[in-house]
Amino acid sequence: MLRILSGGLEIFSGLLLVALMLITGVDVIGRYLFDTPLSGAFEMTELLLGALVFAALPLVSQAGGHVEVDLLATVLPERIGVYLLWLAAGITAVALLFFAWQLYGLGLRQAEDGTRSISLRIPFAPIAFFAAASCFVAAIFGFVRAARK
Template identity: 40%
Template structure:
């Protein structure tokens, strides 16, 4: 299978969302691979050479933050979060659609205002010169990254999330081919 065919099969989103998803999942995959390698080398160093990698725990914490917040926009616009649909068979399709639009609005607004607060905390952290405990990395940059990814999540939810609700494209498993 050619690369374009693979991308079409696994990234059914239209236009820019396809490439955002591909890049964000690539970042997450690369960080996960680096975390696995870091953990393996840290364990090997600890047990065979009696010396672990300095700052491995802190790098793992930062890597997990990068990985989780890179996946947040993708999971949100694909509707990959937990959904309880106990009343869907009782309520009409129009009510379900209104509730879906309402949830899109609530989720995107929440992420937007959460990102504003996180960005304010990041700026304060950078002004004060706060650094991570062991490696001495500026703590504000990771908080800025989290704020940016939260804004991206809000934008993707508001645009493509609303598109999915309005066009009834809520089941991506049939589009992905699972």
């Protein structure tokens, strides 16, 4: 199940990245060659970049790609290093679950208020819900990674 979810996030992240490149390319070519920039390109870029960050967050947690300072792990016995790994996974999971909870609440408020982007009128609630789910999945992936070590 986690492997399927991970693969889906990898594909989705790649599609978001391609969309960002296409929008930027069309906007730059339109702006400088035809004096007609892509309408809403800045807003689309902002939203897609935010979605890309949250789409990649669980993948980074799964791969252990977060910045880690292991000054103590190199001088302490290996047994204690395992406990430190679990402690770090627990603290990270608590932080990610807090973010998920806050983003879910934000999504509910945005859905209730009908909050949308300024120029393209894209609703914000689905993005907030996606970010909340992504933080939740990242917390799970972090624990799974700790359990494998």
